[in-house]
Amino acid sequence: MKLYWSPHTRSIRVLWLLEEIGCPYDRVLVDIRQGEQKRPGFDAISPLRKVPALEDDGVHVAESGAICAYLADKFIGAGLAPRLDDPLRGPYQQWMYFATGNMEPAFFQAAMNLEVPEMQAGWGSFDRCICAIENAVSEQNWLLGARFSAADILMVTSLYYGMKIMNIVPEKPAFLAYLSRAAARPAFQRAQAIDSGAA
Ligand SMILES: N[C@@H](CCC(=O)N[C@@H](CS)C(=O)NCC(=O)O)C(=O)O
CATH class of the missing domain: 1.20.1050.10 (Glutathione S-transferase Yfyf (Class Pi); Chain A, domain 2)
Incomplete structure (x- = not known):
């Protein structure tokens, strides 16, 4: 699992969520203040060339909300998302x-x-x-x-x-x-x- 991130951005949402889950992950720094999001190929990981973006065993997910939803469901045992049959x-x-x-x-x-x-x-x-x-x-x-x-x-x-x-x-x-x-x-x-x- 790789988190493409940059400090002081919406990446903090996914960092926090991953820390709540406690699963192993690698951080890949994409320093947006240095323009690193413009490097060739990053649009295949994040269509808008924005951080955060996630790579999970060949699956790419961008958008902080979507990444949080994806991870909370993937690691449902962490209790960060109610299960489908839970009234919550x-x-x-x-x-x-x-x-x-x-x-x-x-x-x-x-x-x-x-x-x-x-x-x-x-x-x-x-x-x-x-x-x-x-x-x-x-x-x-x-x-x-x-x-x-x-x-x-x-x-x-x-x-x-x-x-x-x-x-x-x-x-x-x-x-x-x-x-x-x-x-x-x-x-x-x-x-x-x-x-x-x-x-
Ligand atoms: N809707 C996206 C917005 C992400 C976003 O705007 N990220 C900013 C940093 S907070 C970014 O990567 N900006 C670099 C750029 O637009 O070039 C999300 O929630 O993940």
Whole structure:
């Protein structure tokens, strides 16, 4: 298993997930700040020439959300995805798609001050997204209640990016508490150490 990655990017999602799983993997540094994603052949691994990307026994998967979903199902015993017959599987998939499909466009819309028709935009609006996430993490530790899952990895990293890098997500107490719970996880700390050590 090879993870093509670059520090301080969305690669942290997969690093964190792999550290949660605890399976062996190799890291292949693709330094996007040096333009290494443009090297010949990388588009066969990642169609948009972006990181992260995964190679698993000849199988290539790009897109951080897809990689997390793939690995959480492949290593189902790690408990990061509810099994297909588990009632939590539906909410799990909802939040997996929510984090990757709604949050990024909502954040960029807000950051760029773009007007979009709320009924047609799939994410509704930035405020609706924020309100939905706040409701989801206020009364429980994780998106699925007591159970941590890959959906939290996508949600936490998106929230962190929106709050600390883009400076558009408000520092609501529920968000800060949710990020602190995530930061207390040993796998998160290992992934952060790898990420900052390579920077
Ligand atoms: N939708 C992709 C986005 C990945 C992405 O935008 N990666 C950035 C770093 S965070 C990248 O590789 N940028 C290099 C480039 O666009 O040339 C995912 O979630 O994996």
